Amino acid sequence: MKRIAVVYGTRPESIKLAPVIMELKKLPNIEVLVVVTAQHREMLDMMNRIFGITPDVDFDLMRERQSLEDLSSRALKRLSSLYEEVEPDVVMVQGDTTTAFISALAAFYKRIPVAHVEAGLRTNDKYSPFPEEINRRLISHLATFHFAPTAKAAENLAREGITENVWITGNTVVDALLWMTREKRAELDTAFSKFLPNFNCGSRVLLLTMHRRENWGEPMKKALKAIRQVVEKEDDLLMVYPVHPNPVVKKIAFEVLKGVPNIVLTDPLDYLTLIAVMSRSCAILTDSGGIQEEAPSFGVPVLVLRETTERPELIENGFGKLVGTDPVRITEELKKLLRGEFSPEGKGNPFGDGKASKRIVEALVSHFR
Known part of the structure; x- marks a missing residue:
């Protein structure tokens, strides 16, 4: 039995990780530990209810007018203690939030492999978006498994010397969107x-x-x-x-x-x-x-x-x-x-086909075999 801690704290993370969590929970040999920092309390709870996900651990770290430094220091201490207690085989994070970065950093300090969903996004301007651009760059160099949503994202990783354990999966937000239109019609x-x-x-x-x-x-x-x-x-x-x-x-x-x-x-x-x-x-x-x-x-x-x-x-x-x-x-x-002078010229969603979560889980599970 392998234990995967899935850590998130905001609504976008919960939307994009929900399809992955649902895929992981289908597997009998995988124990999923859902950990939320509640970086965004109300918006996060709303999403968990829609997807039917009940967190196993809730740090409830949100404070009014909290600074990045305050959130980061409290999250690092709580996550470090949790990882010591539950000893996950992998810590999964998504995107570029402060929660994602600190979760990956705490896992790295404990020598726990990090799986990064939505890896490789870059603007190449460290202040735009702030602090997300630096967060995701650092996560990439802390992570062991990199799930890039597009070929361009994978190319960004390669330019930084990250070429091992990189999979182009599509973006899980498309999975979530299709699930909603199917299950919540x-x-x-x-x-x-x-x-x-x-x-x-x-x-x-x-x-x-x-x-x-x-x-x-x-x-x-x-x-x-x-x-x-x-x-x-x-x-x-x-x-x-x-x-x-x-x-x-x-x-x-x-x-x-x-x-x-x-x-x-x-x-x-x-x-x-x-x-x-x-x-x-x-x-x-x-x-x-x-x-x-x-x-x-x-x-x-x-x-x-x-x-x-x-x-x-x-x-x-x-x-x-x-x-x-x-x-x-x-x-x-x-x-x-x-005035109707600009309308989409593209065909189909360039970010995914709704199967990203399956690809991510298959790639991660293959590592355990």
Whole structure:
């Protein structure tokens, strides 16, 4: 019996690891230990409920206005003690969060192999995204097993000298999305109408998400003002902005956008409702990584509110454009999009086919044979 500790702390991690956890639990010779740090408490709990996952260990580390240093130090101590106690054969992490990096670091200190899901994403700008770019680079050099979502991600690893135990698997977010549309079809059909009961069927929906740390402050304020100026002039457009719970983000969002009749500011949406809104959107503006990967499944064009993206496949396959936070660029591209001058040219989702989790589990289990 091999024990795999799967560690995560945020909603994106839980979405992308849920299909892997479900695959692992099908195997009689694998014990799965689900460990959550609760870096994002409410958003994480919401996802665990949807996927039917009950954590075995919950550190509940979230504190109001916690710094990266505070979160990191507390997580490192708790995870180190846990690894000593349960002695996992492998620690699995996903992506580039502080939880993922500290989990991998604690495992490395205990000489426990690390399996990295979504390995190899790079912008090659250490401050964009911050701190995620450095987190994922460091995880790559701590990890033993590297599950790259695309060929480009694997090429990034090779350029850093990482060529052993690298598998190109596709991205597990596509697995999660397909699972939701298959297993939660009825709920998805009603989620949109429950969220927007008075929605005019003749209107268009624009989805906005913006929360990245490197966009906090003036960049976010300028971007939101530009978006507002375009949206408030479009009578047949309703913009939905699920506002991240971080106090810095909430303050700016409500300061700039509150009171505009065709802008809905809401708490973070549960994943069912988010997918329902996404699938009905005419376009998406986002600085989120996960949404860049999900939108192509619905054929929805994306304007990326960042100067760089570690997901170039979105741009190269004609599903999106980089606009950053420059008001002029945002205004120009958003107007083009709303006029129908930009629509996705790509065919199929370049990030996966829904079988990434099976490939990951098969590769990992083959190591134990």
